[in-house]
Amino acid sequence: xxxxxxxxxxxxxxxxxxxxxxxxxxxxxxxxxxxxxxxxxxxxxxxxxxxxxxxxxxxxxxxxxxxxxxxxxxxxxxxxxxxxxxxxxxxxxxxxxxxxxxxxxxxxxxxxxxxxxxxxxxxxxxxxxxxxxxxxxxxxxxxxxxxxxxxxxxxxxxxxxxxxxxxxxxxxxxxxxxxxxxxxxxxxxxxxxxxxxxxxxxxxxxxxxxxxxxxxxxxxxxxxxxxxxxxxxxxxxxxxxxxxxxxxxxxxxx
Numbered sequence: 001x002x003x004x005x006x007x008x009x010x011x012x013x014x015x016x017x018x019x020x021x022x023x024x025x026x027x028x029x030x031x032x033x034x035x036x037x038x039x040x041x042x043x044x045x046x047x048x049x050x051x052x053x054x055x056x057x058x059x060x061x062x063x064x065x066x067x068x069x070x071x072x073x074x075x076x077x078x079x080x081x082x083x084x085x086x087x088x089x090x091x092x093x094x095x096x097x098x099x100x101x102x103x104x105x106x107x108x109x110x111x112x113x114x115x116x117x118x119x120x121x122x123x124x125x126x127x128x129x130x131x132x133x134x135x136x137x138x139x140x141x142x143x144x145x146x147x148x149x150x151x152x153x154x155x156x157x158x159x160x161x162x163x164x165x166x167x168x169x170x171x172x173x174x175x176x177x178x179x180x181x182x183x184x185x186x187x188x189x190x191x192x193x194x195x196x197x198x199x200x201x202x203x204x205x206x207x208x209x210x211x212x213x214x215x216x217x218x219x220x221x222x223x224x225x226x227x228x229x230x231x232x233x234x235x236x237x238x239x240x241x242x243x244x245x246x247x248x249x250x251x252x253x254x
Contacts, residue, residue, distance in 0.1 A: 013124040016110045020103055020128055023053030025204050027099045030059040031092055031138045033203045033229060036249040039088070042080035049080040051095060053103065073109050075102040096135040104128070137205040140222055202244060203228035217244035 010016040030038040030051060041061040042049060052060050052075060064074050076098035083091055107128060111121055135141070199208040202222035208214070213226035213233050218241045226232060229244060236242070 010110055011114045013111075013116065013120045013127070016107050016124055017127040019055050019110070020107045021131070022055040022057045023106065024103055024131065024134060025053075025057040026059035027051060027053035027096075027103070027134055028137055028205045029057070029203065030061075031096055031099075031134065033245045034059070035092065035246050039083070039249075042083050044080050044084050046080055048078040050075045050077055051079060051099060053099070073102065073105040075099065093135060093139055096133075096138040100133045100135055103134070132200055132205055134205070137200060137202065140202070140220070199223050201225045201228055202246075215242055217242055217247055219243050219247040 010019045030053075038051070038059075038061065047063060049061050050064050052062060054060065061080075064077055065071065076095070079095050079098070082094070086094070107124060108121070111124060116124065199214075200206065200223070201208075201214075202217070202220075202224050204225065206225070208223075213236075214223050215226055215229065215231050215236055216223050222244065224231075224244060226236070231239075231242070
């Protein structure tokens with residue numbers, strides 16, 4: 001596998017984390033927004049195939065490395081063989097679990113190779129643990145854990161003539177500071193901000209940030225950065241029912 005090793009060898013905990021995050025973003029794309037192409041590439045008639053995430057946030061399906069031992073730990077081998085023997089959702093979830101295991105293996109391979117001490121390993125794990133796993137992003141389990149951590153404005157739009165989730169712009173700008181005697185209201189706003197921060201993009205898996213345009217799929221009810229699914233605010237104004245790439249592809253195959 002030519003691209004699996006990446007173009008550089010990270011030597012600090014922060015560099016390894018950036019490598020981890022880039023590979024993770026690529027694999028999430030393969031299993032969400034690019035799932036149709038990923039599905040087609042995993043032809044059971046081909047040889048043993050692996051899903052690789054690359055540091056530049058891209059992905060590829062390829063044969064495993066020929067050299068022994070390989071330059072980096074190898075991901076799960078033969079993911080294509082189970083494609084047609086399982087429910088598609090279960091198969092994608094299984095690939096996601098193996099992808100999480102591979103990402104951790106690569107990150108701590110770098111840690112061992114470059115002699116990270118106990119503090120560096122702990123710092124690396126803490127940074128990694130701050131992100132949801134690929135499995136959590138793909139299955140939406142993070143959303144279940146946080147129990148609908150979406151903006152309050154999403155419900156109010158349902159009663160309007162416009163589409164229900166017509167891509168509310170999740171701004172969550174903080175209101176001017178309250179007076180001391182109104183501390184209770186301030187606490188509510190902080191809780192609201194925390195809830196927004198727990199909302200994850202179904203494509204890249206990143207958390208909500210202020211002043212970003214987000215859109216919610218009317219089928220699976222997952223939120224996406226507009227830029228991740230190539231939807232602009234202007235375009236969203238004309239969408240009556242938004243279906244994310246994964247839901248659109250499922251209907252097409254059905």
